[in-house]
Amino acid sequence: MRIDKNQLGEANQKQIDGHNEHFDFLANSITKKGKDIDAIIKKLEDFQIAIPSWALGAGGTRFGRFGFQGEPSTLELKIDDVGLIHALTQSAGAISLHIPWDVPTDYNAIKDLANSHDILFDAVNSNTFQDQKNSKESYKFGSLSSTSKAAREQAVAHNIEVIKIGEKLGSKSLTVWLADGSNFPGQSNFQTALQNTEDSLKEIYKTLPEDWKLFIEYKPYEPNFYSTVIQDWGTSFMLANACGEKAYTLVDLGHHLPNANIEQIVSTLMLKGKLGGFHFNDSKYGDDDLTVGSVKPYALFLIFNALVYGMENNPQNPYPAWMIDASHNIKDPLEDLIQSLEAIQEAHAKALLVDQKLLTEAQLNHDVVKCQEIIQDAYRTDVRPLLEKARLNQGGALSPIKAYRSLKVRENLIKERGANSVASGL
Numbered sequence: 001m002r003i004d005k006n007q008l009g010e011a012n013q014k015q016i017d018g019h020n021e022h023f024d025f026l027a028n029s030i031t032k033k034g035k036d037i038d039a040i041i042k043k044l045e046d047f048q049i050a051i052p053s054w055a056l057g058a059g060g061t062r063f064g065r066f067g068f069q070g071e072p073s074t075l076e077l078k079i080d081d082v083g084l085i086h087a088l089t090q091s092a093g094a095i096s097l098h099i100p101w102d103v104p105t106d107y108n109a110i111k112d113l114a115n116s117h118d119i120l121f122d123a124v125n126s127n128t129f130q131d132q133k134n135s136k137e138s139y140k141f142g143s144l145s146s147t148s149k150a151a152r153e154q155a156v157a158h159n160i161e162v163i164k165i166g167e168k169l170g171s172k173s174l175t176v177w178l179a180d181g182s183n184f185p186g187q188s189n190f191q192t193a194l195q196n197t198e199d200s201l202k203e204i205y206k207t208l209p210e211d212w213k214l215f216i217e218y219k220p221y222e223p224n225f226y227s228t229v230i231q232d233w234g235t236s237f238m239l240a241n242a243c244g245e246k247a248y249t250l251v252d253l254g255h256h257l258p259n260a261n262i263e264q265i266v267s268t269l270m271l272k273g274k275l276g277g278f279h280f281n282d283s284k285y286g287d288d289d290l291t292v293g294s295v296k297p298y299a300l301f302l303i304f305n306a307l308v309y310g311m312e313n314n315p316q317n318p319y320p321a322w323m324i325d326a327s328h329n330i331k332d333p334l335e336d337l338i339q340s341l342e343a344i345q346e347a348h349a350k351a352l353l354v355d356q357k358l359l360t361e362a363q364l365n366h367d368v369v370k371c372q373e374i375i376q377d378a379y380r381t382d383v384r385p386l387l388e389k390a391r392l393n394q395g396g397a398l399s400p401i402k403a404y405r406s407l408k409v410r411e412n413l414i415k416e417r418g419a420n421s422v423a424s425g426l
């Protein structure tokens with residue numbers, strides 16, 4: 001199934017009067033505050049978020065998985081699904097592949113397909129957290145950190161292979177998320193594990209093409225429950241520095257212990273020019289992989305405030321690679337992703353409304369109350385008409401979820417793919 005712009009145009013036409021009324025009111029009040037409304041909308045239009053290939057089917061927990069009908073069972077169908085989301089939202093212009101789940105057979109055909117949906121290939125992701133069929137060495141006791149030289153070499157070789165696959169697709173970065181760690185005190189020598197990891201990452205880094213970046217993701221716990229080798233941003237930052245200037249830290253919102261001040265982490269990394277990638281999701285307890293903005297929208301806004309500040313003030317930091325990293329256990333995965341994209345753009349738009357000049361003045365005057373007023377004035381603004389305008393300008397849907405349902409996208413996918421179609425790789 002493909003969504004054509006004429007179909008959306010008809011649906012948009014029915015809602016256009018309400019949109020215009022809300023937009024004019026908001027644009028007027030924002031302009032009065034001295035903000036350039038067109039510049040804000042342009043920034044929303046330019047902000048593209050990659051969809052990971054593993055988020056298009058139902059996820060699951062170790063207790064079970066409840067499938068969703070009409071899931072994409074091949075890489076081609078996954079790209080089609082991202083195409084549908086992008087057509088509706090105009091903000092999902094990239095896909096992030098997971099190797100070995102998504103190895104293309106015909107690279108040119110895959111590139112043509114992505115191109116026809118206006119979709120780029122974002123970071124490629126390696127997988128050394130599970131054993132592959134016929135692999136010689138097991139990662140049960142670690143991969144890049146393993147005490148087994150053969151296991152480390154296999155893991156390094158896999159990452160180099162992933163880079164080669166990414167090169168053929170036009171990707172420009174490799175994301176390494178390492179599950180390595182230990183489950184019990186005494187099981188692992190922390191220093192040996194860290195040193196092995198650093199040495200292995202340097203081996204991978206050596207083969208990185210000139211215009212590529214290496215993203216090092218961190219996570220405090222799970223699948224190991226006593227220690228994780230790359231447990232926090234500091235460890236990732238240290239490893240990135242040890243590798244070199246093309247290596248960066250990747251922040252995943254769900255990979256922090258409860259109440260961590262993620263906006264401060266973001267600020268530190270951007271000041272040091274080392275925030276390379278960013279994964280969006282939301283959580284209540286840990287790495288819950290919930291819909292972005294569904295539990296802590298204010299925290300998301302504060303993080304975006306730090307990101308926007310960094311993008312405007314830290315030329316030493318490259319433009320980060322944005323991706324949604326979530327799992328959909330009970331919602332239609334495509335609807336969940338649309339909700340996530342909306343929440344991301346909403347937090348982004350609110351952060352763009354923060355009057356940085358006034359805030360700096362209030363900070364220098366130690367006017368704590370005014371600082372909070374400035375921040376919360378932006379947060380309390382209903383920016384949804386700005387998001388609508390950005391989508392409308394690019395031929396997307398005024399209301400993506402409504403359009404998804406009225407066009408009966410899921411019903412069509414089930415008709416095309418069958419009820420029992422399962423997303424590959426999960």
Ligand SMILES: [Mn+2]
Pocket residue numbers: 177217252279325
């Ligand atoms: Mn992640």
